[in-house]
Amino acid sequence: MSRLEVLQREITQQSQRLEALQQAMAQEQRRLNEVRQALGLQVLEAQRGGQGQGQQPELQTAQAATAPQTQPVGQAPSDEGRRAQVAQIFEQPGVLTQRGKFVLEPSLQYAYSSNNRVALVGYTIIPAITIGVIDVREVKRNTFTAALTGRYGLTNRLELEARIPYSYRTDSSLNTDVSGGNPNEQEAFKAISGRGIGDIELSARYQLNDGGLNRPYYIGSLRYKSRTGRDPFEVPSNLANDRFGGFQQELPTGSGFQGLQPALTVLYPSDPAVFFGTVSYMHNFARSGLTYNDPASPQTPFKVSPGSVLGFNFGMGLALNEKSSFSLGYDHSSVGRTKLNGDGSRSVRVQLGTLVLGYSYRLSAERSLNVSLGMGVTRDTPDVTLTVRMPYTF
Numbered sequence: 001m002s003r004l005e006v007l008q009r010e011i012t013q014q015s016q017r018l019e020a021l022q023q024a025m026a027q028e029q030r031r032l033n034e035v036r037q038a039l040g041l042q043v044l045e046a047q048r049g050g051q052g053q054g055q056q057p058e059l060q061t062a063q064a065a066t067a068p069q070t071q072p073v074g075q076a077p078s079d080e081g082r083r084a085q086v087a088q089i090f091e092q093p094g095v096l097t098q099r100g101k102f103v104l105e106p107s108l109q110y111a112y113s114s115n116n117r118v119a120l121v122g123y124t125i126i127p128a129i130t131i132g133v134i135d136v137r138e139v140k141r142n143t144f145t146a147a148l149t150g151r152y153g154l155t156n157r158l159e160l161e162a163r164i165p166y167s168y169r170t171d172s173s174l175n176t177d178v179s180g181g182n183p184n185e186q187e188a189f190k191a192i193s194g195r196g197i198g199d200i201e202l203s204a205r206y207q208l209n210d211g212g213l214n215r216p217y218y219i220g221s222l223r224y225k226s227r228t229g230r231d232p233f234e235v236p237s238n239l240a241n242d243r244f245g246g247f248q249q250e251l252p253t254g255s256g257f258q259g260l261q262p263a264l265t266v267l268y269p270s271d272p273a274v275f276f277g278t279v280s281y282m283h284n285f286a287r288s289g290l291t292y293n294d295p296a297s298p299q300t301p302f303k304v305s306p307g308s309v310l311g312f313n314f315g316m317g318l319a320l321n322e323k324s325s326f327s328l329g330y331d332h333s334s335v336g337r338t339k340l341n342g343d344g345s346r347s348v349r350v351q352l353g354t355l356v357l358g359y360s361y362r363l364s365a366e367r368s369l370n371v372s373l374g375m376g377v378t379r380d381t382p383d384v385t386l387t388v389r390m391p392y393t394f
Helices: 003-045 057-066
Strands: 102-126 129-153 158-177 187-197 201-207 217-225 237-241 245-248 259-270 273-284 287-290 302-305 309-319 324-335 350-362 368-376 384-389
Touching: none
Parallel strands: none
Antiparallel strands: 102 129, 102 384, 129 158, 158 187, 158 201, 201 217, 217 259, 237 245, 259 273, 273 309, 287 302, 309 324, 324 350, 350 368, 368 384
16 A cells, blocks of 8 residues: 555544544534533522422533533532522512422512791892792591412413502691791691502513523513502692692502503623613593592592603622522603693602612522611602512412
8 A cells, every 4th residue: 555545544533533423512512502501500490489499401401411410429409499589679579480380479568758838929129128928738648458469370471460459548637837927836747648449450461582691681570550549630639720720638559550661671690789761651541531539629530641750670699608699770760741631841750760779588488587777768669668479389
């Protein structure tokens, strides 16, 4: 055999070996990609339904294929004991419930707001002399809302939710006309309250894509808000005039308007943290033929078109250990002007901003405790909002 034939045979053998190595490398790369996706899913699976239920079977197979074959020494710690649920701080959760799982979540929320306002009805001749009435008003508002929320995972990508709230509200105001000589003789204290079922809500959420480690998850949702609560036009009122409406003798427990809210949530897992954010738009449906509940004053029916609400929020959840986690976020809503008989000149756009802190502790595999604290950063936002949730998974 000539030397040229020997060289050609060696080149052929080397080419075959190189091709086999390339195929092996491609197979290992596919397995590595599967493992990376599994790591990203593991962060979210740890939160679904308030507990970790393990990874997808095909993901476990991919990890087993790349893991070295070694004999276990001792007993491994429970997988459910290592995973912590990221604290929920916003009303709409981002992580979906697992398929076939049902989550029952009782919650209690307390909101407090105070407002001090000075109104001048008159005119000033010089800076030291005022002709008219100076009204100083101090208002304290307390709201307790107990709610029962149920979520069911139809698939690992789709869940349904229903929420039934019950509210108790109290408003206390102190009005003082300081234009007279002795303001103590002209103080007027007024306290009103209201209690009852609120507006029932129905929601559906769907995971739009397959995310993973360093790849975001996109979740679309649609929420419907009913008007089952007692609305502002049903409570007894003393009509002042057509421009300012009436003074309520009881507080409503519902908004009085139906609403539909689409939203898009983004989750970005980066173990041990999860970054999240949501953009939403709330459309409130108008109502016509409305009157205030004051039989003593004849009224002309009117139409009210409440402003739509454009909202967004963002935050971060961080697992502290196998049972507890901490979350920090910001929520903002921009409420459009309300129109009365098509005229919006009597209303202004309202900005609501809240800084939210949350903490979650895993009591068991089926139960956890979630506490969040909201602090208002704009004038029209409640000063403080404290929410306690305890989801149970079945």
